[in-house]
Amino acid sequence: MRAGYFGPEGTYTQEALLTDTVGVELDAVPLPTTYDTVMAVHDGLVDTALVPIENSLEGSVNATLDALAMETDDVMIVGEVVQPIRHCLIARTSLELTEIETVVSHPQANAQCARFIRTRLPAARVLAGASTADAVRLVADHDGPWAALGNRLAAERYGCQILLSGVEDVADNETRFVWLARAGAVPGGPRVVASGAPPLGPWKTAIVFWGVGSEAPGWLVACLSEFAERGVNLTRIESRPRKQGLGRYMFFVDTEGREDDAAVAAGLEGLRGRVERLKVLGSYPAA
């Protein structure tokens, strides 16, 4: 099985993939962006792929949501993995914190360590790379006193030193990743597929919907009520711009239950009558 992931080697996504597929034979393929990772599934270059979708401090990974909603109709969420995130401050050689001129990481990691940077590295310029692993690679290649925020895996992979670990501002730092596959694939992710056993519950269903943009007051409430009235819990709601000017949004909703559970199916049916577009992004066993 070929499994893509948001790379390069040493990302938290690779760490989550390794943790979640112990003992499973995989051909793991690093891809440069979450967009490329979603599209590699769409194009059949990989059988499955792992991408980050939500972090407990920084919220949604917008590029993942936008690609799933707007760039493809045949890539589904088939599973999820929740992974704790522990950022290390990483440099090419041993450095005093006061020597550090530039700190570089993925924008979400920079944001997760914003208070640490403000208080312990107040003079450092903050730059952001495409991923935490890319930042460590950049620091490994760079001559000056630069440091990266990333994980132990990347520090080892690129031959760097860990100056400090656990530098995130808040302890409850975890990221939810989702396994993707083409429509019709067996749900559950590589570990479940390899085991051959049917995935255990509970299940979740992810959807995205939008209206024509001139809805009456109460439209969104009426949409969400289709689930609440049937006792279906919503575990998450997120709005993202439709990219058609301010004030036009699409809404990502996760519900408890499976797409073909009676209450969820009835909720989806009710919702379909109220919206311009409704896409089911997948039903999958919860982490």
Added chain:
Amino acid sequence: MRAGYFGPEGTYTQEALLTDTVGVELDAVPLPTTYDTVMAVHDGLVDTALVPIENSLEGSVNATLDALAMETDDVMIVGEVVQPIRHCLIARTSLELTEIETVVSHPQANAQCARFIRTRLPAARVLAGASTADAVRLVADHDGPWAALGNRLAAERYGCQILLSGVEDVADNETRFVWLARAGAVPGGPRVVASGAPPLGPWKTAIVFWGVGSEAPGWLVACLSEFAERGVNLTRIESRPRKQGLGRYMFFVDTEGREDDAAVAAGLEGLRGRVERLKVLGSYPAA
């Protein structure tokens, strides 16, 4: 009047400030991050300040939302400005696109030009700085074939060349900025305050609320219904993590109308009984 803004000189925020305060005498103070800008109002270092809050392509400016919700209770939104965003590709000297090794900008600008970068600069490494202006400044200081995404103001301020303009992926690119001031300030922003005339409607009210985290199915719908039932339109809803683990969110809602309009006030009163915390972030004349 001292007016802070998300700087350095040459940001889109400065451009919006200049556009919105023509003829108003101001002492404009660039500040390095949106967090610092919010806190400069909190600390009384400036009388008012302008920060970006939402872009039509990339959605919320999370650092602004998080600072307003969690870092201060006495900084209010008193006005808003909507400004079109036209990104230019900017370099120190004239360059062919194929020569560009690195493209640098604010993460939102990189995301707004993601397709342009993928298709026209496929070999370029993407880096992100603290602001579009900071990216232009970095490119101005750097020896190699680097380019920045930013505005004309920054290209002029830092003595750079514009290689291409209008490189954003979608034409409907605009950003909503908000004027901030300490609680009790006159609403409307510097132009309204300087004119002495009462601001014209329509008004909007921005709130943020959260529950204890173990709410029953339908809780969020019930919260939003407090407004829908009273005919108060919601112009926006956004969820952000509470930074206490996955699954715990705060909800930012913009409603039409003024905090002391009867229907809005009754909706807020009803909502207050359902939530752990409700903060009114401000009532202000809509742009």
